[in-house]
Amino acid sequence: MTVAAAIARTTVVFSALSICCASAFAARPFFTDDARIVDNCQIETFYKEQRTYSGSEFWFLPACKVLGFEITAGGNRIEGDRNEVVQAKFLLKPLETNGVGYALSIGSFGGEPYFNAIGSKSFLNDRFVVHANLGDFRDSGGTWGLGLEARLVGQRIYGIFETFGQHRETPTYHYGLRFWVIPNRFQIDSTLGNQTGAGDRRFFTVGLRFLF
Template identity: 40%
Template sequence: MNSLKIVAAPLRVAVLAPLLLGAASAYAARPMITDDARVVDPKACQVESWARRNQDGTNEFWAQPACNFTGNLELTLGGAITRESGGATHASAQVLQGKTLFKPLETNGWGAGLVLGTVRDPRASAGAGRDWYGFVPMSFSFAGDRFVLHTNLGWQRDQGTRRSHVMWGVGSETRLTDRSFAVMETFGAADGRPHYQVGVRYWLVPERVQVDTTYGNRFGGGGDRWISVGLRLLSPAFLP
């Protein structure tokens, strides 16, 4: 909300980016911010990476590896490097997140889970504080997974402002072909205008290698426009 983006305006949208998800026919993995009721396959891992160009000229480069060691606990540890419009480059985010399922998403059914995480901006100018968040992802499958709806509702503690607020997201995935999907979503917090994002994802290698691209902005403008290009890699089960 993501992940998802929630540290400084451009960074907040990225942090809620869904950091996880498994290798099945439909899930809210990259490039969606709204998370879903799936985890990476048991004993397997994935890496989600993407580059994001913001309206202010900054570029973000993200990498978020995630593994499922136990079968129902997905752990993600990742971060970002930001290149300012003036050329300076620095680490700008460190993310740690855990996700478990109460009910896995099934075809033509529904699922629900729990996500808890923290994100830290290590820059001295940001005060090196941590934001904490937790939310419940729910997913609903229709027409044999050809259309999947995801909803998120939760809480976030912003250490910079010492404020807590509601965070939410609503997103959808529509199968276009056997390998391609259209994604649309809106997400935000209770104290500001929501964002939206639209894009497509495509399996280069089914259930193993996926690419995507998106366009996003804040409703009503406000200088938060961005574009992103991503790559997602999923492994078979290999962990002990």
């Protein structure tokens, strides 16, 4: 397995597979998932580049709400290799303002099944929302994530910070900004990240999100 593929497996369960409802503003650029689902449909895409290797990653992740489930069917390209992503997420308890929400997702990335348990907590009328994940890949082992989203300027600019990892891997730290060009319809974002204790594994991402 290439370094790029290994990193992708480490982070996929926290990736933009998790699409949230337009009113709650949690999806990209998080890898950590949240206890929300998309209202109707959305298309999310992002580019990721890492210093450890000369290649790059491109992700394309459309999702729609079907019979109360959020269904994602997309994929990525890593240095010429392609992987399919299929996921279903459903709410156990919807996240409300100043409340707690729970969700569960199951899916497959590159043919490897996984599941992810998700919890979210809103503070100060949604000014801050914390997300926590615990999951597992059938072959690659357990995964975890902890993230914070903060409303910085009005309803348009949000900051994110998170840390996540996988069994026998050192933690990754990831932070950035989300900007709503058209609130609840079109978003752009950019982030920086680094996996600790693993050489030069710094990376950056840029992404777009369309809701319709």
